[in-house]
Amino acid sequence: MKISQLQHAELFTLLAFIFLLIIFSVQGSLTEENPEPNENPRELKAKIDKLTEENDKLKAKLKEREKEFPPNIIIEGAGKYAFPSGSGGLTRNLKNFIATDLVKIIEDNFNQYDIDTVVVIGHTDGQSVGNPVSNLDETLEKSATGDLAISNINPGSNADLGLIRALAVVKELQRIKSDDNRLQKLSGQTSFRAYSAGQLTLPNGEFAQPDPNPNAERRRIEIRFTKTRETTTAQ
Template identity: 40%
Template structure:
């Protein structure tokens, strides 16, 4: 009996071992695959992805090589056309024209090289436009471009004197410079001074300050002009051109009277040989500006100091746009 029991136990233990081994085997499965099979599947997928990437890269390289070949072919064709055009052009050109053509071609090549260098230094067209404007301002003030840093350094350290403006020449009735009452006609004495001492003074200032524009500004007092109609719109240009005498101007207000008298003085100055290269501009300030460059607040009556001609000189205005 004991022997039978021992045999049964041995059989039971023998039949239980495969079950334990089967359970361990099930623990190694992933989606029904073993770890080794899963790793093989993963490697296979990676190979597929790598093959797709290599194929795409190869296609891109082939497309680039094909495009490069097309560009090289186009370059050869354009070069051949350029050589042919140059030969045809050169055959019909004289020696002088050929030299001019070659010189201009070299200038274009040089300009292209300069542009390339500027691009390498991150210089934009806007930067060049600003530089051109600065160079124009420096030239207008007689400052060489290569000396501009030194001039700026001196200015910052206070080594440069303040700018000296050209003086204003004021010719008032109080100083003996008369017009005919209510008219633009000059007295003989006034005209003689304009042709001699005043012209000399203006010429000296033009040379000293390197300017080329003379402004002649007519001022009046606040007495009303005893005339109802004006012919300045019709006659001013004719008087300025010398086709009509100054007496032909008939102003009807102080603005017109100031302009008419400025035209009379400007015409005398324009005829002076010392001022032949100067632009003379007649203007009117009417009765608005009193001596000392202040606006009037209302001052009626006969005031000789306000009836005057002011002569100002300046440099011709130049735009800073390139």
């Protein structure tokens, strides 16, 4: 089992873009159309030093911004933490991992960041579930409220399967909060969200191409942290 913390790639992309602009602005004064610099070498060096200093400050600020956001946690759906094929049932190994490692990660993040919600997203590979009939519409709410075991849900698609697995993790976290007196900063009813991405998104964030072959690297549970805020309705 390996946990991956997804980096804030957009911040570093912005940094790289600004740095390239700095380089191009300096090189622009030395093009073939203008072979002589606009300033003397001493003035040009001073300008470069100032831009480099500003770039270093920006880099430091972006590094600080990273500390404002909690990491995303990936539970890889392979090896001893894999779900049974086509099922949302939690294996003993996965339950043990949730009760020990995952709960501690959640508690640490809630202590460190201004968040109040755990979002659990189920991802699958592109192979067909093989069950043409889904009873998700009839059973999902009952399973979420605890009136029906998750094992009674029959997925009819990968979107179904991803949601069932995410819900299974959420239900286990809710059970731990209720029975083991842990995760006390979370609300048992509103602090957990279960979603499905099905087979849509690859681990690198790109949309997947059609691929019906088994691929354990695409099967995963993603844990994200967020904070509920006032909502507005688009007009």
